[in-house]
Amino acid sequence: xxxxxxxxxxxxxxxxxxxxxxxxxxxxxxxxxxxxxxxxxxxxxxxxxxxxxxxxxxxxxxxxxxxxxxxxxxxxxxxxxxxxxxxxxxxxxxxxxxxxxxxxxxxxxxxxxxxxxxxxxxxxxxxxxxxxxxxxxxxxxxxxxxxxxxxxxxxxxxxxxxxxxxxxxxxxxxxxxxxxxxxxxxxxxxxxxxxxxxxxxxxxxxxxxxxxxxxxxxxxxxxxxxxxxxxxxxxxxxxxxxxxxxxxxxxxxxxxxxxxxxxxxxxxxxxxxxxxxxxxxxxxxxxxxxxxxxxxxxxxxxxxxxxxxxxxxxxxxxxxxxxxxxxxxxxxxxxxxxxx
Amino acid sequence: xxxxxxxxxxxxxxxxxxxxxxxxxxxxxxxxxxxxxxxxxxxxxxxxxxxxxxxxxxxxxxxxxxxxxxxxxxxxxxxxxxxxxxxxxxxxxxxxxxxxxxxxxxxxxxxxxxxxxxxxxxxxxxxxxxxxxxxxxxxxxxxxxxxxxxxxxxxxxxxxxxxxxxxxxxxxxxxxxxxxxxxxxxxxxxxxxxxxxxxxxxxxxxxxxxxxxxxxxxxxxxxxxxxxxxxxxxxxxxxxxxxxxxxxxxxxxxxxxxxxxxxxxxxxxxxxxxxxxxxxxxxxxxxxxxxxxxxxxxxxxxxxxxxxxxxxxx
Numbered sequence: 001x002x003x004x005x006x007x008x009x010x011x012x013x014x015x016x017x018x019x020x021x022x023x024x025x026x027x028x029x030x031x032x033x034x035x036x037x038x039x040x041x042x043x044x045x046x047x048x049x050x051x052x053x054x055x056x057x058x059x060x061x062x063x064x065x066x067x068x069x070x071x072x073x074x075x076x077x078x079x080x081x082x083x084x085x086x087x088x089x090x091x092x093x094x095x096x097x098x099x100x101x102x103x104x105x106x107x108x109x110x111x112x113x114x115x116x117x118x119x120x121x122x123x124x125x126x127x128x129x130x131x132x133x134x135x136x137x138x139x140x141x142x143x144x145x146x147x148x149x150x151x152x153x154x155x156x157x158x159x160x161x162x163x164x165x166x167x168x169x170x171x172x173x174x175x176x177x178x179x180x181x182x183x184x185x186x187x188x189x190x191x192x193x194x195x196x197x198x199x200x201x202x203x204x205x206x207x208x209x210x211x212x213x214x215x216x217x218x219x220x221x222x223x224x225x226x227x228x229x230x231x232x233x234x235x236x237x238x239x240x241x242x243x244x245x246x247x248x249x250x251x252x253x254x255x256x257x258x259x260x261x262x263x264x265x266x267x268x269x270x271x272x273x274x275x276x277x278x279x280x281x282x283x284x285x286x287x288x289x290x291x292x293x294x295x296x297x298x299x300x301x302x303x304x305x306x307x308x309x310x311x312x313x314x315x316x317x318x319x320x321x322x323x324x325x326x327x328x329x330x331x332x333x334x335x336x337x338x339x340x
Numbered sequence: 341x342x343x344x345x346x347x348x349x350x351x352x353x354x355x356x357x358x359x360x361x362x363x364x365x366x367x368x369x370x371x372x373x374x375x376x377x378x379x380x381x382x383x384x385x386x387x388x389x390x391x392x393x394x395x396x397x398x399x400x401x402x403x404x405x406x407x408x409x410x411x412x413x414x415x416x417x418x419x420x421x422x423x424x425x426x427x428x429x430x431x432x433x434x435x436x437x438x439x440x441x442x443x444x445x446x447x448x449x450x451x452x453x454x455x456x457x458x459x460x461x462x463x464x465x466x467x468x469x470x471x472x473x474x475x476x477x478x479x480x481x482x483x484x485x486x487x488x489x490x491x492x493x494x495x496x497x498x499x500x501x502x503x504x505x506x507x508x509x510x511x512x513x514x515x516x517x518x519x520x521x522x523x524x525x526x527x528x529x530x531x532x533x534x535x536x537x538x539x540x541x542x543x544x545x546x547x548x549x550x551x552x553x554x555x556x557x558x559x560x561x562x563x564x565x566x567x568x569x570x571x572x573x574x575x576x577x578x579x580x581x582x583x584x585x586x587x588x589x590x591x592x593x594x595x596x597x598x599x600x601x602x603x604x605x606x607x608x609x610x611x612x613x614x615x616x617x618x619x620x621x622x623x624x625x626x627x628x629x630x631x632x633x634x635x636x637x638x639x640x641x642x643x644x645x646x647x648x649x650x651x652x653x654x
Contacts, residue, residue, distance in 0.1 A: 163351075164358035167636070168629045171591030172609060176366065176621055179613035252481075259483045260595050264610060276483070283489050287497075298486055305481035 053318075062314025065307035072304055076122025085116030088271050096285070099292050106292035108278075109285060110270065117273060118296055124185060124274045125255055126304075131189045132254035133247040136197035141243065143197070144204025145231050149212055159205065162198050170195040171260060178266040185268065188261065192254050200246055207242060211235050245315045252308035259301055275301050345641060352637045359629045360412070364405050367618050412626065418619035422612075427623035430608060435627060437509065438597070438604035441520065442589050445527040446582055453532050454578065457539020458571055464544055472536075480533035484592045488526035488599045495522060506602040523600045527592050531585065538581055542574035549573070576647050583639020586632050 056062060080087075091111035099106040105114035147158040165173070177191045211217060212235065220230050255275075261267055262276025275297050282294030379387060392398050396407060411417070417427035456476075460469045479487060496504035506519040546552060547570060555565040590606075597606035605624055612620035 160351075160354055160358055161362075163355045164362060167355055167359060167587065167632050168363075168625060169587040169590035169594070169632060171594045172625050172628055175594065175610065175613050176363070176625055179616065179621070180366070256483065260485070260591075263483065263485050263595060264598060265614070279483065279486065283485070286489070286493075294489075298482075301483060301486075302478060302481045306477060309477065309481065 056314055056318045059314040059317065062311050065310040065314070068303060068307045069311065072122065072300065072307075073126060076119050076126055079119040080116065083116060083119070085113040087112060087116050087120045090271070096288075096290050096293075098290075105296055106290070108293060109281065109290075112271075114292060114296065117278060118275070118300060121273045121275045121278050121297070122300065124268060124272060125258060125276070125301075127185065128189055128192065128258050128274070129251040129255045129304075132192045132196050133250040135189065135193045136200055136250055136254075137243055137247045139193065140197040140200025140202075141204050141236070141239070143201040144206075145208055145235065147201070148205035148208025149227070149231055149235065155205070159202075162201050165195070166198045166202075170257065174257060174261060175264060175266065178261060183261075183266055183268060185272070188258065188266075188268070192257050192261075195257070196250055196254055200243075200250070203242065203246055204239060207239050208235055211238055214238075241318075245312055248308060248315060249312045252305045252312075255301065256305060341644065344644065348637060348640060352633050356630055356633055359633075360409060360626060361405065363622055363625050363629075364408060365401075367622050368401060368404070417623035417626070420612075420617050420620050422615050422617045423620075427619050430620065431605070431623060431627055434603060434605045434608045437602070438590075438593055438606060439631070441523055441527065441597070441602065441604055442586075442593050444520065445524050445531070445589060445593075446585070448524060448528045449531045449535055450579065450582070452528070453535030454539055454571075454575060456532070457536040457578070458543050458566065458574070460536065460540040461543025461547065461570075461574070462566060464540070469540075476533035476536055479529045480531075482530060484526060484530050484595045485599045487529050488522065488596055491522050491526050495525075504600075506600045509603050519602075523596050523602050526599070527589065527596045530592060531589060534585055534588075535578055535581060539574060539578045542577050543570055546570040546574045576643070580639050580643040583636040586635040590628055590632065 094103075094107045094111035095109050097103055097107040099114075103113050103115070105118070108114055108117055143158060143162070147155045173195055174191055177194060178188075181187050181191070217230060217234050220234055225233075258267070258274065259276035259279065262274055263280045267274055267277045267280075278297040279294065279301060282290070282297055286294045379391060396404060399407075408418075415428055417431070419426050420430060423430060456472060460472055463469050492504045495501045502518055502521045504522070506523055509516055509519045551573075552565055552569050555569045556562075560568070593604065594606035594610060596602065597604045598610050601607065605628060608620060609624040609628075611617075612624065
């Protein structure tokens with residue numbers, strides 16, 4: 001697992017970046033001392049948020065994705081305030097009605113309004129996605145920092161645990177955990193987080209390993225800073241870019257796992273619902289001819305996952321690839337699932 | 341090299357050990373206990389106690405783990421009361437089918453993704469590159485079971501080419517082959533993007549290499565340069581992606597098997613999770629994980645063996 005696979009071309013970019021900000025170990029050695037003042041003034045570092053923003057703004061597809069995500073989130077959370085429907089009690093008199101004036105997207109088998117149902121389902125789906133991303137980032141960050149920075153035996157033990165959990169095909173692990181507990185929103189979040197934090201931990205550890213050799217870290221050690229101070233003031237801020245992209249992609253991963261869980265019958269119990277459950281119900285009913293129960297949920301899931309992937313791609317260009325962008329075009333693609 | 345192989349194998353053993361401890365620990369931390377799960381909530385205290393003694397569940401956990409691990413090493417993974425069979429014999433029946441499903445899906449995905457990625461890398465940022473990207477990304481974003489349903493819809497219900505379920509798998513070789521088509525296809529389409537995107541960027545990287553310029557300088561035609569020099573070099577790293585993709589494809593097969601009623605390990609596992617058949621849950625997770633670890637190990641070692649540029653000196 002720790003792999004001989006050279007990850008998708010990220011390394012080159014990072015070296016270039018390190019050189020540009022004059023923080024690469026060798027560069028800094030040469031610059032140390034008075035040479036730094038008298039020598040050639042290096043070009044102004046390119047790494048400013050303004051450049052990042054303009055790089056991002058160039059990527060029209062990513063902007064469109066961001067807009068789409070905002071719209072879908074608004075649809076799920078603001079929508080029910082405007083479009084009020086009964087999403088609590090089933091009404092069998094209204095079951096399986098085709099789209100019409102009263103119900104723009106028809107009704108479900110339990111007689112819920114499909115459009116309103118999608119909004120409610122969107123809430124739990126997006127909540128799970130976001131919560132998993134936040135939790136697994138936080139957990140993976142701490143785990144990876146400890147492993148990468150403390151090193152030694154702690155590193156070996158912590159990372160072998162990650163290796164072990166990563167080796168279990170995640171859906172098997174999720175089903176195993178979910179069969180032990182009754183599914184509530186929080187338990188679903190915890191179950192998905194338990195597989196989702198692993199790659200973050202690996203990523204953070206790898207980054208921490210390279211960051212700890214940087215001069216500003218060494219300088220801080222020289223000043224006598226405590227470990228926690230170095231970790232949270234010097235290492236973590238430099239991880240933020242990578243972490244944010246990673247967390248964004250985690251949202252999509254979490255939604256996909258959640259959808260699969262719902263399909264396997266491990267989703268929320270009614271009247272609560274989620275897109276995966278709606279999609280599964282839609283599939284069950286599709287062969288009865290109730291097409292309106294299938295396509296909208298399917299569309300929303302695909303749209304969200306697709307948009308997050310494209311957005312993550314764009315953000316990754318901003319955080320790591322900007323210097324080689326012209327050379328390489330956009331080649332990066334959610335490889336982090338495999339790389340880590 | 342030898343040292344690397346040995347170290348890598350040792351690592352795999354350690355990881356397997358940790359997995360077994362985690363999974364065993366999880367299942368024994370159950371609310372209600374293993375015995376209740378087997379004989380139901382209405383069994384008397386006396387019966388529960390009897391079975392607990394019989395199964396050795398009153399011993400300390402580490403001892404129980406030791407006994408279980410020793411048996412597992414001997415190939416004895418326990419007994420399923422629901423199926424009235426040993427877990428070992430169930431796995432022997434179900435695992436080969438899943439391996440066939442997953443294996444053919446990986447091969448098919450590579451067969452589709454390698455030419456596709458090569459083509460896309462060569463013609464990057466043109467209209468055909470973008471349209472292929474769009475198509476593969478849409479499949480990638482779809483839940484596996486949705487792809488399966490669409491396939492059933494088109495290939496099974498519209499043109500009646502293939503059966504919509506694989507529940508009768510195992511009847512005859514001919515019907516088995518037909519049964520396999522849709523599950524394999526459904527499992528593959530979602531994963532093509534993994535490989536093709538990687539192949540595309542590997543191709544783009546290779547195209548910038550000196551050896552490609554040299555090939556052109558020697559008078560190689562673009563096709564020859566692409567096939568002899570670019571393809572060979574980019575295929576290596578793409579193929580090693582297989583090792584890392586195994587957990588994802590196995591996870592996908594769990595869903596696909598449930599959708600098509602394909603009698604593989606995934607369906608066995610899912611049914612066991614519904615009926616709380618813990619010996620099966622434990623056995624399947626362990627075997628599937630070991631398969632993953634072996635796959636990863638194989639991919640890593642193959643990479644070192646095939647690519648002369650990679651040298652592990654430690």
